[in-house]
Structure formats: structure tokens, C-alpha cells
Amino acid sequence: RDKHMPLLKARMGDACKSYTIDKGLAGGAPGAKPTYVGMCHVFCDSVEAFQGAFGPHAKEILGDVRNYTDIAPVMQISEVVVG
Numbered sequence: 001r002d003k004h005m006p007l008l009k010a011r012m013g014d015a016c017k018s019y020t021i022d023k024g025l026a027g028g029a030p031g032a033k034p035t036y037v038g039m040c041h042v043f044c045d046s047v048e049a050f051q052g053a054f055g056p057h058a059k060e061i062l063g064d065v066r067n068y069t070d071i072a073p074v075m076q077i078s079e080v081v082v083g
Contacts, residue, residue, distance in 0.1 A: 004068065005040060008054075008061050015053030017043045037071070047077055 001021055009016050020041045024034025044050040054061065065073055 004064050007064055008042065011057035011061060012042070012044075012050075012053040015044050015049045017045065019043065038069075043080075050077065 005019055005021060009019065020043075022036075022039040022041075024036045024038060026032060026034055042050065042054075044053070062073065
């Protein structure tokens with residue numbers, strides 16, 4: 001929250017319009033663990049804008065992940081259809 005995402009935003013510049021961070025609390029059933037302990041969403045104008053801004057810094061950004069977790073990141077590119 002305080003270091004990794006600001007790093008990502010700094011490297012991606014204006015291509016990163018905004019970002020959010022989610023903390024997993026629970027699964028769907030009572031007492032179930034969350035599927036993901038954490039998640040972030042990076043908002044860009046297009047897939048190309050994301051790839052163009054993230055790609056040159058991917059090694060540094062992804063390398064920073066090990067500073068706060070040993071969980072391998074899972075990436076997905078999606079389109080917001082309701083905002």
C-alpha cells in the first residue's frame with residue numbers, strides 16, 4: 001500500500017490513471033478463507049497503454065513483490081464493463 005503501488009504508479013506515469021488495493025477477508029461460505037489475500041487493480045485507457053508503460057519496468061515492479069510476500073503474483077487484464 002505504501003511502497004509497491006506508489007512505485008508502480010511512478011514507473012507507469014500517466015498511463016496508470018488510478019489503482020485500488022483489496023484485502024481478502026473471507027470466502028463465500030461462513031468461515032471460509034478468501035481466495036486471494038490481496039489484489040490490486042490498475043486502471044489504464046487500454047491494454048496497449050498498460051503494456052507500453054508496465055513492460056519497460058516489469059522486472060523492477062515484479063521484483064519488488066518479493067519484498068512483501070512469497071506468493072507468486074497472478075496477473076489478468078480485464079475490461080471494466082460497469083463502473
